[in-house]
Amino acid sequence: MPEGGIVASPLLEVRDLVKHFPIRRGLFGRAGARVHAVDGVSLAIGHGETLGLVGESGCGKSTVGKVILRLIEPTSGTIALDGRDITTLDTGAMRAVRQQMQVVFQDPYSSLNPRMTAGEIVGEPFINYAIGTGAERAEKVAALFRRVGLRAEQMARYPHEFSGGQRQRLGIARALALGPRLIIGDEPVSALDVSVQAQVINLMMDLQEEYGLSYLFIAHDLAVVEHISHRVAVMYLGKIVEVAPKRTLFATPGHPYTEALLASVPLPKPRARRKRVTLRGDVPSPVSPPSGCRFHTRCPYAVARCAQEEPLLREIAPGQQVACHLR
Amino acid sequence: MATPVDAAPLLAVEGLRTSFVDEGVALHAVDGLSFSVGRGETLCIVGESGCGKSVSALSVMRLLPPPPACRVEGSVRLDGREILALSEAEMRSIRGNTISMIFQEPMTSLNPVVTIGYQIAEAVRQHEGRSWAEGYARALEMLRLVRIPEAESRLKQYPHQLSGGMRQRVMIAMALACRPKVLLADEPTTALDVTIQAQILELMRELQEETGTAIVLITHDLGVVAEMARRVVVMYAGRKVEEATVDDLFDRPAHPYTVGLMGSIPQLGSSVEEGAARRRLAEIPGIVPSLRAMPSGCAFAPRCPLATERCRAEMPPLEERRPGHRSACWHWERAAEAIHA
Amino acid sequence: MTDIAALPADAAVAGPSRFAFSRILRRHPTMLVGGVILVVMAVVSLLAPWLAPYDPIELNVVDRLRPPDEDYLLGTDAYGRDMLSRLLYGGRVSLAVGLCVAAFSTVLGLLIGVVAGYYRLADALLMRVMDGLMAIPGILLAIALMTVTRASIEVVIVAITIPEIPRVVRLVRAVVLSIREQTYVQAAVAIGTRFPRLLRKHILPNTLAPLVVQATYIFAHAVLVEAYLSFLGVGTPPEIPSWGNVIAEGRLYVQIAFWQVLFPGIALALMVLSINLLGDGLRDLLDPRLSRRA
Numbered sequence: 020m021p022e023g024g025i026v027a028s029p030l031l032e033v034r035d036l037v038k039h040f041p042i043r044r045g046l047f048g049r050a051g052a053r054v055h056a057v058d059g060v061s062l063a064i065g066h067g068e069t070l071g072l073v074g075e076s077g078c079g080k081s082t083v084g085k086v087i088l089r090l091i092e093p094t095s096g097t098i099a100l101d102g103r104d105i106t107t108l109d110t111g112a113m114r115a116v117r118q119q120m121q122v123v124f125q126d127p128y129s130s131l132n133p134r135m136t137a138g139e140i141v142g143e144p145f146i147n148y149a150i151g152t153g154a155e156r157a158e159k160v161a162a163l164f165r166r167v168g169l170r171a172e173q174m175a176r177y178p179h180e181f182s183g184g185q186r187q188r189l190g191i192a193r194a195l196a197l198g199p200r201l202i203i204g205d206e207p208v209s210a211l212d213v214s215v216q217a218q219v220i221n222l223m224m225d226l227q228e229e230y231g232l233s234y235l236f237i238a239h240d241l242a243v244v245e246h247i248s249h250r251v252a253v254m255y256l257g258k259i260v261e262v263a264p265k266r267t268l269f270a271t272p273g274h275p276y277t278e279a280l281l282a283s284v285p286l287p288k289p290r291a292r293r294k295r296v297t298l299r300g301d302v303p304s305p306v307s308p309p310s311g312c313r314f315h316t317r318c319p320y321a322v323a324r325c326a327q328e329e330p331l332l333r334e335i336a337p338g339q340q341v342a343c344h345l346r
Numbered sequence: 347m348a349t350p351v352d353a354a355p356l357l358a359v360e361g362l363r364t365s366f367v368d369e370g371v372a373l374h375a376v377d378g379l380s381f382s383v384g385r386g387e388t389l390c391i392v393g394e395s396g397c398g399k400s401v402s403a404l405s406v407m408r409l410l411p412p413p414p415a416c417r418v419e420g421s422v423r424l425d426g427r428e429i430l431a432l433s434e435a436e437m438r439s440i441r442g443n444t445i446s447m448i449f450q451e452p453m454t455s456l457n458p459v460v461t462i463g464y465q466i467a468e469a470v471r472q473h474e475g476r477s478w479a480e481g482y483a484r485a486l487e488m489l490r491l492v493r494i495p496e497a498e499s500r501l502k503q504y505p506h507q508l509s510g511g512m513r514q515r516v517m518i519a520m521a522l523a524c525r526p527k528v529l530l531a532d533e534p535t536t537a538l539d540v541t542i543q544a545q546i547l548e549l550m551r552e553l554q555e556e557t558g559t560a561i562v563l564i565t566h567d568l569g570v571v572a573e574m575a576r577r578v579v580v581m582y583a584g585r586k587v588e589e590a591t592v593d594d595l596f597d598r599p600a601h602p603y604t605v606g607l608m609g610s611i612p613q614l615g616s617s618v619e620e621g622a623a624r625r626r627l628a629e630i631p632g633i634v635p636s637l638r639a640m641p642s643g644c645a646f647a648p649r650c651p652l653a654t655e656r657c658r659a660e661m662p663p664l665e666e667r668r669p670g671h672r673s674a675c676w677h678w679e680r681a682a683e684a685i686h687a
Numbered sequence: 688m689t690d691i692a693a694l695p696a697d698a699a700v701a702g703p704s705r706f707a708f709s710r711i712l713r714r715h716p717t718m719l720v721g722g723v724i725l726v727v728m729a730v731v732s733l734l735a736p737w738l739a740p741y742d743p744i745e746l747n748v749v750d751r752l753r754p755p756d757e758d759y760l761l762g763t764d765a766y767g768r769d770m771l772s773r774l775l776y777g778g779r780v781s782l783a784v785g786l787c788v789a790a791f792s793t794v795l796g797l798l799i800g801v802v803a804g805y806y807r808l809a810d811a812l813l814m815r816v817m818d819g820l821m822a823i824p825g826i827l828l829a830i831a832l833m834t835v836t837r838a839s840i841e842v843v844i845v846a847i848t849i850p851e852i853p854r855v856v857r858l859v860r861a862v863v864l865s866i867r868e869q870t871y872v873q874a875a876v877a878i879g880t881r882f883p884r885l886l887r888k889h890i891l892p893n894t895l896a897p898l899v900v901q902a903t904y905i906f907a908h909a910v911l912v913e914a915y916l917s918f919l920g921v922g923t924p925p926e927i928p929s930w931g932n933v934i935a936e937g938r939l940y941v942q943i944a945f946w947q948v949l950f951p952g953i954a955l956a957l958m959v960l961s962i963n964l965l966g967d968g969l970r971d972l973l974d975p976r977l978s979r980r981a
Contacts, residue, residue, distance in 0.1 A: 075539035081975060090873050117879045130459050130870040134892040143888075147879040182633045190651075212394040215567065216628035217610035239539065244625065246612030270618040284542035284614050285569030289592045297548055298541045300495070301509045 029063035036096035045336030056082040058257035069234040071248030079257040121194035125184035125206035131178040144196040163192040184215035258312040263339035273341035355382035361420040373637040375401040383560040390575035398584040445472040446521035449532040452513035455504040463501030490518035511542035585643035590671040600673035602684030606630040718968020724961035732778030739772035760944040773928040780929035788909035796855025817853035838924040851898025896973035903966030
């Protein structure tokens with residue numbers, strides 16, 4: 020398993036990814052203001068590796084996932100899967116790539132078509148790529164059902180007849196169908212109750228071992244990300260501020276924002292009174308992000324330089340890259 | 347010791363039972379729930395979705411639809427006064443005044459077409475019979491109390507102009523404007539980011555120290571429980587299965603469900619303590635039973651690794667197993683073993 | 688790995704299907720009433736050639752303006768034509784116009800709406816055209832069409848259909864726009880679903896429920912509009928007995944022969960009411976939020 024921060028021959032490599040959403044006013048309105056959802060993100064994921072991507076709502080982490088999947092077109096930057104640039108592939112060529120790269124969404128209620136049966140949903144990838152005969156497909160779907168802990172008899176049921184955890188298992192089965200090498204999990208366990216969340220996390224980790232999958236695991240729950248990831252990247256307002264092997268990141272966070280995030284999580288230990296770095300204020304608007312370091316408006320250590328000059332990611336320890344002037 | 351400071355609790359709920367009628371069948375969303383909170387105390391009610399924790403709060407606030415759709419039985423005493431027997435008019439004068447509630451989603455409980463200053467002032471005016479000027483003065487004071495920057499200009503803003511964290515602060519300001527004795531908070535920070543959650547939790551603690559409000563905090567997050575509670579009630583399938591002081595609960599949980607919950611949450615800092623190798627989480631297999639198909643014995647038995655014939659046949663009573671520590675389990679002494687590999 | 692499915696407790700097992708007949712009877716009795724009335728009226732109208740006691744257009748001056756009696760159950764009109772027979776045949780016109788208008792406007796509206804909902808450029812253009820169509824009063828359009836062509840039922844159908852199309856287009860476009868944003872559509876793209884299948888399996892089926900409901904309202908509206916166009920003399924040609932025509936002819940004699948207006952009026956009201964009841968019931972039945980309120 021890769022321990023360092025730099026992956027030698029990555030399965031997925033993203034460079035300088037930018038996604039700006041124009042804010043349109045009216046039909047012919049001038050597209051002046053733009054939401055800087057993702058602003059120069061680079062990351063790499065090795066074979067069989069899980070990269071956790073954390074950040075607060077609106078930091079652009081879900082957009083990163085969707086752009087990598089080409090569900091949203093990037094404004095600029097490159098996405099390479101197994102060394103091949105997929106940034107500008109047309110719809111047809113992209114379809115072929117999709118077999119390698121799948122997604123599990125957060126909301127187990129809206130990510131399944133309510134008018135298709137569970138079996139149709141999980142079997143749809145086979146139809147799309149004309150894999151197998153009808154009977155073979157049914158057998159494959161049944162096998163997928165069993166693999167994610169559902170019963171094959173449940174294939175004829177509709178999504179609303181399943182519980183939240185079971186629906187998330189359906190989403191995972193659908194993502195597994197084509198035998199992908201990379202699965203992007205967009206907050207895949209955030210909507211689930213804790214006891215069910217543990218079931219789904221365990222399932223995802225088991226599947227990773229079994230099939231050698233790589234994960235981009237997008238979440239806001241730091242404990243969950245720490246549990247499932249090998250390396251973790253922290254995003255703030257469209258930029259990655261720190262990326263490191265998880266042990267390094269959680270033991271010696273390099274960026275003040277990472278530090279504040281870790282200190283904000285309430286621990287299930289009643290007597291663990293910690294030093295609190297309560298951040299002031301709210302996340303600034305991504306329409307007009309602050310100058311210099313985007314975190315300087317909330318940073319307890321900010322100095323004059325932080326407001327003027329943008330810090331770049333630098334390696335401060337083996338595998339640990341931090342974007343901060345003060346490290 | 348585990349007993350609250352005050353002899354007479356501010357809010358005492360006794361044998362609360364809330365039923366919804368669906369196609370002629372009464373479903374008990376809450377069944378036989380009892381708890382009490384004293385002045386300046388925080389009680390946490392913890393459980394997963396569908397365990398009845400929110401319905402309990404709505405029952406106490408009398409915010410559920412009237413019979414026959416829904417029935418609330420038992421006793422709810424607020425400052426010594428039975429409120430389940432009050433008329434709707436009497437209840438209105440208490441709600442937001444002696445007892446208030448904050449909800450998970452602030453946007454649904456703030457009126458979108460009225461400024462936040464007006465909303466707070468209106469509540470003060472109605473409950474305390476004060477003038478508009480006094481109401482606005484109180485509103486300003488409350489916004490400052492909940493640490494909203496530029497409070498004066500915020501008074502004239504509408505809810506949609508505020509961020510999620512700010513809205514939740516406004517909700518708290520509104521809930522506290524009439525200086526309630528009891529505050530029910532239903533997942534007040536679940537919709538917020540962790541850094542904002544930390545601010546709000548800290549604010550609630552500080553305000554409690556200043557005002558002595560008794561808080562009933564409903565949450566699914568054991569981290570929030572550990573941080574906020576003095577005593578904890580664990581609910582499962584509409585019933586209280588365990589109650590203890592927060593230290594007792596985390597040190598010596600006496601119900602397999604509590605043990606399972608604690609085992610199934612990933613721990614922050616686990617990689618630092620255990621190394622980079624990844625381990626499996628403990629699972630609670632299966633899902634919460636439906637209200638329509640409650641098991642006959644202990645409701646947790648189908649998911650419990652300790653379950654025996656007795657558990658499936660006979661519902662365990664909620665009894666004091668250690669001083670101040672109550673558990674509804676036949677095998678409470680072995681509860682710590684209740685971890686699924 | 689513990690097998691979640693092997694456990695008996697399964698909170699998500701749904702009750703009987705919401706489309707089960709007994710459930711519809713219990714939860715939506717008005718829908719059932721509407722449906723039964725409509726079916727009865729439809730069957731009776733379709734069987735008019737066999738059920739009608741007289742020829743609906745044969746003049747019989749001897750028996751003119753007869754009040755209801757045992758020979759003429761609903762009386763006769765100023766030309767001695769049997770009211771019952773005319774009403775039975777008139778029902779065929781109403782049903783034909785209603786069905787055709789509902790079918791044409793739904794199909795055309797669906798096509799245009801999907802295109803508008805999917806292609807940004809076409810959207811701007813199509814929606815302006817639709818706004819223009821909506822601004823034309825239906826009666827003016829009917830009068831204009833009648834003056835340039837010969838009056839016929841086909842022209843009536845066209846005249847009523849055109850102003851209905853924009854309503855359907857707006858509905859379909861709004862629904863398609865919201866479905867496009869649903870995660871399951873993104874998920875379908877991610878698993879390599881091609882556009883035609885995306886449309887057929889994911890977008891259209893989820894558009895259909897509100898569309899079916901809308902179609903029933905269009906049906907009811909078309910029946911009414913046909914009647915008032917005919918009443919004003921710009922609808923169904925007078926030689927064909929339609930309810931609007933019957934009322935139009937009867938209004939001259941309403942003071943001495945009320946039945947000429949009353950009975951077709953009742954028939955019209957009953958048909959519109961029954962279709963609306965059916966539509967309301969369908970709306971509740973197909974809306975998961977309303978039917979889940981269990």
